[in-house]
Amino acid sequence: MRYPTLAAGLILATAPALAQTPELTIYTYDSFVSEWGPGPQVKSAFEAVCDCTVTFVGAGDGAALLARLQLEGARSPADIVLGLDTNLTAIAAETGLIAPHGLTPDHDLPVAWDDPLFLPYDWGYFAFVHDTDLADPPASFGDLIASDLQVVIQDPRSSTPGLGLLMWVEAAYGDRAPEIWQGLAPRILTVTPGWSEAYGLFLNGEADMVLSYTTSPAYHIIAEGDDSKTAAIFEEGHYLQVEVAGMLAASDQPELATRFLDFMLTDAFQAILPETNWMYPAVLPEAGLAQGFADLPTPDRALLLPPAEAAARRDGALATWLSALSR
Template sequence: MRHLLVAAGLMTAMAAATVAAADTPVLTVYTYDSFVSDWGPGPAVEKVFEQDCGCDLKFVAAGDGAALLARLKLEGARTEADVVLGLDTSLTATAAETGLFASHGRSPVVDVPNPVGEPGAWGDPLFLPYDWGYFAFVHDRVKLPNPPKSFEELVESDVSIVIQDPRSSTPGLGLMLWVKALYGDKADTIWEGLSDNIVTVTPGWSEAYGLFLEGEADMVLSYTTSPAYHLIAEEDDSKAAAVFPQHYMQIEVAGKLAASDQPELADQFLGFMLSEAFQSLIPTTNWMYPAITPAAGLPDGFTAPVAPDQAVLLPPEDVAELRDEALAEWRAALSK
């Protein structure tokens, strides 16, 4: 009889757990691979948010940033995503045209030095920023003590580089726009010159940076903040960002899907994303500048090598007009 009572008790407990799990709402957030890695912000964000939301926060890694938008276009209104985190302002105009996103209803004041608008003001009704940074070529200062200091110097050098595909990767798209913004109609000439320096083109940032760390190339397209990771997490000061006259900015954003079946939870998450709890995680997990500077400030390793007046950023609507032309130039040069 005792065994029967124990078995009955276990079955009751299991049934209760199943009911509780079924009653727990799930918030699905599509994001890029590195965000949910063991060293990325995803695990900590999930732990902190779930303490207050009474929900199950489910991150789904979907490649790199540009791949997120491609997946959403494919899934359409049938997508399981409630929130997408990992697009940037190079993609927001195209993302808005899909009609898949809903207004966030917020007007936050952020610490993003926006070259194409009033610093601090954020007016995009569909997408909210959570971090930002400057693209740069990262190198090992021991192996390459005198890196190129401009695209022209890079073209003239025999320095090898790894870059990302602009069709799937936001850093790859950022590089393509960086070249287009600086050189305009002569961008194809720069790409033709760079084609000899490029070792390979990877789908996303993680693959490219891994190849660089394995010694497959002298430099990799990354961020001015990437050396801070090595300095703070590994106590390794051998990595540096090559400083060019101008650097393209990236502002990463998140948005709520109009078809979400958890709109209130999605709104709660977007609010949490701009909170001290979330923003304080960004510098030493996503290794970017937070959209809102934490009360404790930034780690010492985040001294900016690039001044705000060196920043380049095309407005989202200009990107939508230039992207096809820039991509055609990129593909033509790299196919020769």
């Protein structure tokens, strides 16, 4: 009759130890947490030093992350949001949901950075990716409009690449943006909710080009030994994306969340990104980048709207886009 009592005692003794293991909940985009994305390796690397459990929650694409946070508000169970970019940070900051990180990191970004709420972890240039055997690839938006090519893009209401394309046209053309979208509309085969769906359609041969990144061909070169993909370089320049993470003000693990933000800019995190997220890391890893990155074409001109200006232009740019595609 002693064994049930002993078992109960063991359960009671073990329960506090289990309860003391903190959990860090991180909202991010679906591709980050996929088996081929950086999420699994990041989870293992941080859990090895934090004495905690990391739980990633995929919430669609980057713009969908912000929509979910706005819906949940201060009730959100998330401690960290990872996957917004500078087109969304001003809007996210206005919600009051993000706490200052209090860190002063070094980075290797191509732009200055002093945001008190968001820390960058990687960056890249938006571009249209195509097969290298494509005859006469466009060298500008004008060339694309004048062609008979079919492209796949992402919805700017749910996807950061989709929103990035809107800002790309805004930054490059300003008041001429409606004219550019009217010309582009016949070239758009379809609009997908996120990047993964669009890139899959391109790989399946359903479109000539896909909105992605200048770094996307590095995946095919390094992981597949396939150099049949490249990015078209446009004379107008290319819009820069800086992806960021921030800590929620309502987090019940603020110290752990700050530790994770600090960890993001260490080599243990940054070295994972190039060959899983296929972007340039915010801090160059000690081992450098694989040769596949060195061989990529790079834009001659970088375009980037300040976060507040991107936020101010967003609704008008979206209305222009919807009007052009509905005709």
